[in-house]
Amino acid sequence: MSIQETIKNELNDAQQQAAFFGEGPLLIIAGAGSGKTKTLVYRVANLVDKGIPAEQILLLTFTRKAAEEMLKRASLILDHRCDNISGGTFHGFANTALRQYAQHIGFEPNFTILDRGDSEDLIKTIRKDKGLSSTDKRFPKKGTLASLFSKSTNTSTPIDKIVMSDYPQFLDFTDEIKLIETEYHHQKKLMQVMDYDDLLIRFLECVTQNPDIQQRFKAYYQYILVDEYQDTNSIQARLVKSILNETHNNITVVGDDAQSIYSFRGAHFQNIIKFPDHFPNTTIVKLEQNYRSTQPILDLTNAMIANATHHFSKTLFSENESDVKPEIIETVNDNEQSKFICKKILELREKDIPLSKIAVLIRSGWHSNDLELELKAHNLPFQKMGGFKFVETSHIKDVLSYCQIIYNPLDLISWTRLLLLLDGCGAAAAKKITSAIPANLHQLESIISNHKTKKYASDLLTLLKLVADPTTKTLKPSLILDRALTLYNPLFKLKYDDFHKRQSDIDSLVTIIDRFKTLDTMLTELSLDPPNTTQAGSDAVDREDEKLCLSTIHSSKGLEWHTVFILSAIDGYIPSFQSLGDIEQIEEERRLLYVALTRAEKELYIMKPNLDLSTSNHYKFSGMQFSNITRFLDQKIVSEYTNHQSSKPPKRNSNFSIPMDDDLTDPDTDLLYGKPYKSKKYLF
DNA sequence: GCGCACGGACTTTTT
DNA sequence: GTCCGTGCGC
Ligand SMILES: Nc1ncnc2c1ncn2[C@@H]1O[C@H](COP(=O)(O)OP(=O)(O)OP(=O)(O)O)[C@@H](O)[C@H]1O
Numbered sequence: 001m002s003i004q005e006t007i008k009n010e011l012n013d014a015q016q017q018a019a020f021f022g023e024g025p026l027l028i029i030a031g032a033g034s035g036k037t038k039t040l041v042y043r044v045a046n047l048v049d050k051g052i053p054a055e056q057i058l059l060l061t062f063t064r065k066a067a068e069e070m071l072k073r074a075s076l077i078l079d080h081r082c083d084n085i086s087g088g089t090f091h092g093f094a095n096t097a098l099r100q101y102a103q104h105i106g107f108e109p110n111f112t113i114l115d116r117g118d119s120e121d122l123i124k125t126i127r128k129d130k131g132l133s134s135t136d137k138r139f140p141k142k143g144t145l146a147s148l149f150s151k152s153t154n155t156s157t158p159i160d161k162i163v164m165s166d167y168p169q170f171l172d173f174t175d176e177i178k179l180i181e182t183e184y185h186h187q188k189k190l191m192q193v194m195d196y197d198d199l200l201i202r203f204l205e206c207v208t209q210n211p212d213i214q215q216r217f218k219a220y221y222q223y224i225l226v227d228e229y230q231d232t233n234s235i236q237a238r239l240v241k242s243i244l245n246e247t248h249n250n251i252t253v254v255g256d257d258a259q260s261i262y263s264f265r266g267a268h269f270q271n272i273i274k275f276p277d278h279f280p281n282t283t284i285v286k287l288e289q290n291y292r293s294t295q296p297i298l299d300l301t302n303a304m305i306a307n308a309t310h311h312f313s314k315t316l317f318s319e320n321e322s323d324v325k326p327e328i329i330e331t332v333n334d335n336e337q338s339k340f341i342c343k344k345i346l347e348l349r350e351k352d353i354p355l356s357k358i359a360v361l362i363r364s365g366w367h368s369n370d371l372e373l374e375l376k377a378h379n380l381p382f383q384k385m386g387g388f389k390f391v392e393t394s395h396i397k398d399v400l401s402y403c404q405i406i407y408n409p410l411d412l413i414s415w416t417r418l419l420l421l422l423d424g425c426g427a428a429a430a431k432k433i434t435s436a437i438p439a440n441l442h443q444l445e446s447i448i449s450n451h452k453t454k455k456y457a458s459d460l461l462t463l464l465k466l467v468a469d470p471t472t473k474t475l476k477p478s479l480i481l482d483r484a485l486t487l488y489n490p491l492f493k494l495k496y497d498d499f500h501k502r503q504s505d506i507d508s509l510v511t512i513i514d515r516f517k518t519l520d521t522m523l524t525e526l527s528l529d530p531p532n533t534t535q536a537g538s539d540a541v542d543r544e545d546e547k548l549c550l551s552t553i554h555s556s557k558g559l560e561w562h563t564v565f566i567l568s569a570i571d572g573y574i575p576s577f578q579s580l581g582d583i584e585q586i587e588e589e590r591r592l593l594y595v596a597l598t599r600a601e602k603e604l605y606i607m608k609p610n611l612d613l614s615t616s617n618h619y620k621f622s623g624m625q626f627s628n629i630t631r632f633l634d635q636k637i638v639s640e641y642t643n644h645q646s647s648k649p650p651k652r653n654s655n656f657s658i659p660m661d662d663d664l665t666d667p668d669t670d671l672l673y674g675k676p677y678k679s680k681k682y683l684f
Numbered sequence: 685g686c687g688c689a690c691g692g693a694c695t696t697t698t699t
Numbered sequence: 700g701t702c703c704g705t706g707c708g709c
Contacts, residue, residue: 063698091699115699141693141703196699231698264697364696386697426686528699554697576696592697 003049006077007042015039018252018285019046025279026252029272031314032301032598033292036254037558040227041073043252048082052222058243059087061227062236062262064529065385066558067092070227086221090236091196092528094203098194099520101213105206107192110520112408113527114188114195117392119146122413126183128427130176140170140177149181153197154233154266190438192410200235207242217243222250228558229255229275233266241278249279258305258312261554261592263584269310269591288314292560294322297604300641301597304632308590309583326597326604328629328644334568337609338374341565344605345380345548348563355381357562359549361596362387363574367567368550375548384532386552391530395492395502396509400526402484406466406473407519409441418463421491424455433460444468462487477513477522485510553596564600567607569593570627590632606633606642 001009007019015035018028019042030036040059048054059074061067067089074085086093099109114122120142127142140148144167152162159178163170170177188194194202207214224244226232232240232255244251253275260269276282290298295318302315331337345358362368365387375382390396398421401414409415412434419430429451436447444464451457466472466483473480485506492506493499512531516522549561553574568574574596575589597604611627629638638644 089699113699143703199699262698265699366695424686428685552697573696578696588697 003045007046011035011039011042012287012289014285014287015042019043021252021283021285023248023250025249025275025282026285027272027275027282028252028254028285028287029256030285030287031256031290031312031316032259032595033290033560034287034316035289035291036256036287037070037073037227039287040225040252040254041070041077044074044085044223044225045078045082047223048078048085053084054082055084055086056220056222057085058093058221058224059085059227060090060093060224060236060240062090062231062267063228063555063557064089065555066228069558089528090232090239091199094199094239095524095528097203097217098199098206099524101206101210102202104210104213105202106189107194107202108408110408111192111194112404112411112414112523113199114193114413115392115397115527116146117397118193118413119184119195121417122187123149123180123184125416125431126180126187130179130183138169139173140167144170145177145180148177149184150195150197151264151266152181153201154235156234156266190410191412192408193413197235200239204235204239204242214242218245221245222248223252224250225252225254227254228259229253230257230260230269230272231255231262231267231557232271233262233268234271235266237271237278249281251279256314257310258308258314258591259557259595259598261557261588261595263588286314288316290316290318291320292601293318293598294320294324294602296322296325296641297597297600300326300604300637301594303637303641304597305590305594307632307634309587322602324603326600326606326642328606328608328633328638328642330645331607331609334370334609334611335374337568337607338371341371341567341605341607342374342378342380344565346378353562355546355548358564359551359556359559359561359599360565360567361551361553361556361599362567363553363576363592365552367573371567372550375550380548381546382548382550384550386555389530390505390508390532391526393502393505395496395499396505398492399481399484399488399506399509400523402466402488403477403480403519403523406480406484407523409444409467410438412437419460421488421495422456422459423494425460429454429456459487459491473519475519477516477519478510480519481510481513553592556599557595560599560601562601563603563605564596565605565607566593566596568611568627569606569608569630569633570611571629571631572627574630575632593630593632 007016011019012035015038018026018039021043028036028039044057044059047057059070061070067087071085071087074082074087095113098107098111102109102111123145124142127145148159148162148167151157151166152159155162159181160174163174163177188198207217221243222245224240226240240251253272255272257269257272260267260272276284293301298316298318305312329340331340341360345355348358349355360368360371368384372382372384391400398417401417404411404414405418415434415437416430419425419433420427433447433451436450437444440447445461445468447464448457448461451460454460466487472483492502496502513522516525574593575586579585579589597606608629609627633642
């Protein structure tokens with residue numbers, strides 16, 4: 001069957017209009033599960049079929065998971081002609097381009113990429129050097145500074161404006177903050193490193209300062225398509241515009257304003273709404289039929305998003321009739337919630353629903369701690385997406401630092417990290433050594449002369465030799481890792497008492513590294529597409545399709561599962577406690593829940609454990625004591641669109657029956673809405 | 685100048 | 700209950 005016929009078979013009229021659309025700007029704006037990604041992919045197939053070379057079609061999106069899904073679907077319907085489609089994340093694209101063109105803006109192609117921790121380390125040293133750390137407790141710490149800087153670049157807003165709007169408590173330090181930021185930028189260039197934001201802005205800098213390069217990009221890509229456009233911030237929009245051939249304006253963007261969940265990094269749902277303002281002749285296609293979920297699920301999500309303060313005027317309908325309403329499951333505590341989920345998953349398995357078609361969605365990485373233990377206990381294999389990253393664990397970062405300095409010896413952040421591991425070498429000594437590196441790049445070993453008498457002299461010399469040896473970087477990554485581990489192992493065992501547990505991470509790293517052929521692909525990939533090793537359960541089955549998916553809601557965007565559990569859908573978790581002060585942020589949390597609920601095809605379980613939030617320090621000042629179901633599911637919505645049950649809590653968990661304390665929840669009251677915000681006595 | 689011990693303030697979400 | 704930053708003693 002020809003591609004054209006397939007499209008006619010597979011897509012509805014509106015979808016076909018978009019897929020067959022010819023030249024010029026196109027905006028597909030539609031609700032969840034309406035086939036946006038599917039349409040986008042078929043549009044690509046059609047373009048290739050019409051003879052556009054695949055490599056001249058650029059497919060972009062913000063998150064790795066969405067990019068992966070998009071490319072996976074493309075590869076399924078497209079034949080080998082499409083293997084060469086240029087596609088991935090904005091950061092991945094910028095990185096590839098910069099490896100080629102970085103010299104034009106004063107960077108070598110072997111620049112390395114800073115993760116969040118590296119950025120913070122650099123900021124910390126700058127703050128120390130500038131004498132801005134001591135005594136002043138009110139001065140922002142490194143993490144806050146990193147967020148502030150990132151927000152500033154991502155929203156293209158000057159530092160002082162960000163301080164004023166987001167961090168008014170630091171207004172007195174505005175000048176110092178600006179000073180640190182300037183130095184931060186300066187240092188990154190000296191060290192030939194870029195943070196994630198730099199990848200985008202340095203790319204922009206590169207094309208705007210070099211019209212000939214810009215012209216090359218504009219001439220090369222005939223079509224640019226962006227998925228999940230509502231997650232795009234103005235930097236990314238500018239990036240797209242900078243490489244778009246404006247004589248044709250062949251740009252297609254796809255998204256859903258109701259699913260905009262990245263405002264914390266400068267994305268705004270208005271960006272997609274305003275798209276036609278930037279491209280006046282935009283054709284707009286709206287899709288309203290949902291093909292993913294059953295009608296009862298949509299009834300719930302429609303009702304919930306209709307309560308938003310901004311009106312998202314999309315009511316989805318489905319032809320998937322069903323009389324199974326979403327369930328709200330109340331449990332007495334966190335662990336009962338975990339047990340319920342495990343039990344349910346085992347039942348589903350009986351009904352031949354494979355683990356790969358089930359997902360548990362969480363607001364924040366640690367919410368699933370208890371569940372993970374329970375899943376392990378039930379021997380249910382899972383894969384965790386989002387949240388904590390393996391490559392950001394300190395011992396893994398240690399090991400990777402060896403690789404970074406071998407690849408880019410100017411990366412003084414990694415040098416410092418490794419030097420501090422040496423016994424007797426502290427911040428001052430590390431500073432002295434690293435400051436000698438740039439001038440002695442080609443005779444690194446000479447640096448040892450000033451440190452011969454030190455305790456760490458021999459360790460330092462081995463390290464210098466390893467980096468100075470020009471053959472090291474040409475070795476296979478696994479061999480480089482071998483050499484690094486020879487140096488690291490003794491230090492590692494000294495540094496961590498629990499090195500046994502950490503050793504298994506290092507072993508995983510060795511396995512992961514094995515597939516890389518060169519040092520640069522390895523480092524790039526580990527920064528831009530870090531692997532997850534938090535999978536557990538039976539090691540025997542390593543097939544991805546045999547695993548349950550445990551994912552943050554953010555990382556679940558664009559994906560779908562037969563059955564979805566929303567873990568801990570309680571106020572303070574979603575909406576998250578720290579969003580509560582700001583109406584815009586609370587509304588974003590609503591969209592987040594909307595994204596979560598709309599991932600479900602057939603069955604949806606909304607979990608509501610009764611947690612005692614007052615035991616967690618974090619919630620001490622929130623005035624919350626007992627958990628309530630998320631405010632986005634009010635009584636009317638719950639009673640109309642869901643089934644609500646308590647999972648039979650054990651009436652007594654002791655052999656003694658004692659009088660109930662009035663301060664504790666009365667088991668007979670409605671736990672969903674009863675006994676809300678109790679003030680803690682912290683005021684006394 | 686380094687390493688350690690004690691006290692404080694917090695634990696979203698992604699690239 | 701933890702992680703980070705400071706201050707003190709060696
Ligand atoms: N015309 C159609 N006929 C049958 N199934 C369809 C059709 N369009 C889409 N689907 C199916 O509906 C599901 C959702 O599609 P898709 O993921 O493309 O939606 P989406 O709009 O991108 O969703 P989201 O906004 O959540 O990312 C997929 O399983 C897809 O195969």
